[in-house]
Amino acid sequence: xxxxxxxxxxxxxxxxxxxxxxxxxxxxxxxxxxxxxxxxxxxxxxxxxxxxxxxxxxxxxxxxxxxxxxxxxxxxxxxxxxxxxxxxxxxxxxxxxxxxxxxxxxxxxxxxxxxxxxxxxxxxxxxxxxxxxxxxxxxxxxxxxxxxxxxxxxxxxxxxxxxxxxxxxxxxxxxxxxxxxxxxxxxxxxxxxxxxxxxxxxxxxxxxxxxxxxxxxxxxxxxxxxxxxxxxxxxxxxxxxxxxxx
Amino acid sequence: xxxxxxxxxxxxxxxxxxxxxxxxxxxxxxxxxxxxxxxxxxxxxxxxxxxxxxxxxxxxxxxxxxxxxxxxxxxxxxxxxxxxxxxxxxxxxxxxxxxxxxxxxxxxxxxxxxxxxxxxxxxxxxxxxxxxxxxxxxxxxxxxxxxxxxxxxxxxxxxxxxxxxxxxxxxxxxxxxxxxxxxxxxxxxxxxxxxxxxxxxxxxxxxxxxxxxxxxxxxxxxxxxxxxxxxxxxxxxxxxxxxxxxxxxxxxxxxxxxxxxxxxxxxxxxxxxxxxxxxxxxxxxxxxxxxxxxxxxxxxxxxxxxxxxxxxxxxxxxxxxxxxxxxxxxxxxxxxxxxxxxxxxxxxxxxxxxxxxxxxxxxxxxxxxxxxxxxxxxxxxxxxxxxxxxxxxxxxxxxxxxxxxxxxxxxxxxxxxxxxxxxxxxxxxxxxxxxxxxxxxxxxxxxxxxxxxxxxxx
Numbered sequence: 001x002x003x004x005x006x007x008x009x010x011x012x013x014x015x016x017x018x019x020x021x022x023x024x025x026x027x028x029x030x031x032x033x034x035x036x037x038x039x040x041x042x043x044x045x046x047x048x049x050x051x052x053x054x055x056x057x058x059x060x061x062x063x064x065x066x067x068x069x070x071x072x073x074x075x076x077x078x079x080x081x082x083x084x085x086x087x088x089x090x091x092x093x094x095x096x097x098x099x100x101x102x103x104x105x106x107x108x109x110x111x112x113x114x115x116x117x118x119x120x121x122x123x124x125x126x127x128x129x130x131x132x133x134x135x136x137x138x139x140x141x142x143x144x145x146x147x148x149x150x151x152x153x154x155x156x157x158x159x160x161x162x163x164x165x166x167x168x169x170x171x172x173x174x175x176x177x178x179x180x181x182x183x184x185x186x187x188x189x190x191x192x193x194x195x196x197x198x199x200x201x202x203x204x205x206x207x208x209x210x211x212x213x214x215x216x217x218x219x220x221x222x223x224x225x226x227x228x229x230x231x232x233x234x235x236x237x238x239x240x241x242x243x244x245x246x
Numbered sequence: 247x248x249x250x251x252x253x254x255x256x257x258x259x260x261x262x263x264x265x266x267x268x269x270x271x272x273x274x275x276x277x278x279x280x281x282x283x284x285x286x287x288x289x290x291x292x293x294x295x296x297x298x299x300x301x302x303x304x305x306x307x308x309x310x311x312x313x314x315x316x317x318x319x320x321x322x323x324x325x326x327x328x329x330x331x332x333x334x335x336x337x338x339x340x341x342x343x344x345x346x347x348x349x350x351x352x353x354x355x356x357x358x359x360x361x362x363x364x365x366x367x368x369x370x371x372x373x374x375x376x377x378x379x380x381x382x383x384x385x386x387x388x389x390x391x392x393x394x395x396x397x398x399x400x401x402x403x404x405x406x407x408x409x410x411x412x413x414x415x416x417x418x419x420x421x422x423x424x425x426x427x428x429x430x431x432x433x434x435x436x437x438x439x440x441x442x443x444x445x446x447x448x449x450x451x452x453x454x455x456x457x458x459x460x461x462x463x464x465x466x467x468x469x470x471x472x473x474x475x476x477x478x479x480x481x482x483x484x485x486x487x488x489x490x491x492x493x494x495x496x497x498x499x500x501x502x503x504x505x506x507x508x509x510x511x512x513x514x515x516x517x518x519x520x521x522x523x524x525x526x527x528x529x530x531x532x533x534x535x536x537x538x539x540x541x542x543x544x545x546x547x548x549x550x551x552x553x554x555x556x557x558x559x560x561x562x563x564x565x566x567x568x569x570x571x572x573x574x575x576x577x578x579x580x581x582x583x584x585x586x587x588x589x590x591x592x593x594x595x596x597x598x599x600x601x602x603x604x605x606x607x608x609x610x611x612x613x614x615x616x617x618x619x620x621x622x623x624x625x626x627x628x629x630x631x632x633x634x635x636x637x638x639x640x641x642x643x644x645x646x647x648x649x650x651x652x653x654x655x656x657x658x659x660x661x662x663x664x665x666x667x668x669x670x671x672x673x674x675x676x677x678x679x680x681x682x683x684x685x686x687x688x689x690x691x692x693x694x695x696x697x698x699x700x701x702x703x704x
Binding site: 007009011013014015016017019023035037038039041043045048049050052055056057058060061133134137138144145172174175176180181182183184185188191192193194195197219222223224226227 | 254255258265268276289290292599600601602606608609626629634642645648649651655662679683685687692698
């Protein structure tokens, strides 16, 4: 099995530790992972802003970088959803189609493909898990509170394998944090208010860390936590799942 | 109502100046959403019901012409006078002409979002007709001279103290009184006089049944019945998408409507109107106003399935924190944001962007409208039609160029991180909307790619 590591642009530039943890975690689980060096961005920021017609360059680049792998894995549900839903190519339609079918968010890859049942990680803290909308509702990584259906959660299933980690329950388990791509600046007031409320739910329940399977939500919440001089930190789920036993 | 030329972001910014009020608005609506969840979960067949409703509406939208014809002829046989209106202006003229023919200049109206969409009250007022809204929430916003901010809970943005103030001014309740029971009693007395003395009543229509030619009006206050039963002229106004094929289909929608709207098992009154009583005239106006145009837009036709329950608004984290008026259209929230651009793309170009595309609206929708996908699609249409902010277009083109060229992307990233570290004032300033209320991420020493090249031996 060959796995191509897709590291979204903002993780590459701002959160390399989340990417390093993703890589190491996959390697630890015996997966042969390669990181194609010419990758940039999935094109979502443009597409969600209504400029999907400007994503041709990104699409072609993505296909060139990743078409050869058996699986494509990324630590960002939102970017994965964009590829799954919107990647297209006039010249390489078949390749685009196959890429869309084999792209996975990290935690769903771990639970659904690798079928991981135990991890060696230890993280002795109270952790709040933010359910990122695109992963949850788009990729169906966990059950949604709006639907009448039995609960499940792929990220939670994995966090439960981490020794000494205590997950805190939230008052609103799956409300959006308000990042929303360019929404965060175009609708600054509402975005910030949503972020403040989201962070408060975690703080009110005693979280020492906030984690998610999507770094973009965490970047937004981190910006708010820092402005509030909070000691609470954000950590990508890969960093917790990869945390060494002390 | 458009407030100046401010868009959703600007109006939401104003709404957010009073954070305590935003919290109150958010919590009130979240309470309704939670009630909806509880009600939905009492039915194990909930998801099957949604699917069933969605398919009935698919059938309706695919055969709209046939069902409308069937409905019209059955209604006519029942003694109802049927009118057709192509747009809001024609709808309003029809209402006025009916009233004029009877020399009626004062009337009562129960809740109807269609008449809000057509701005009927304003039009009738300009033509010398007094309209009293009889739904309590509608009456409150009418006294405040505001449009409703929510399709089911029209005055959800008002606190009881503010309503007490309004009632003191208009209905003579004691100053400072804000007890809901007292205020409701005052409204009851006030409205009863109107019901008894007005000769004409307008109602909306929730469902119109092709098979029988009858229509159903759902209210929690019984005000539609009071108006219609006491008047000599009953005018019902409906959008052409309100049709359902058979009476048997009604149960599906009645079970979904109230649970989705307020968490009630059923609306208090679901009144069937079929034939005018002796001596009464019953008019029905079937209004298009852009609906056939939306039907022709393949990506957006599903929006016509909407039964106006408001569940998408209650669940929408953006609506809850920006208030209904920030949408500057009769139907606010996520559903309004996909309906409004059909009517006027330029005026409502901002609305599909007033969303994080979280998808919660789609999940609560009782008729399974893919609301967040339509918001995404509207964005593409609006940009292509040239209604995007020119500054945004320039930024997006620059982004496209950078991201299509790995070498340029890497250098831009590197210099960007260098600037953030060494010249933070270039980033952390008033021009950066991110920075106003949030800190920027701390720039790391190296990108992942740089780390990977140094550390990974494949």
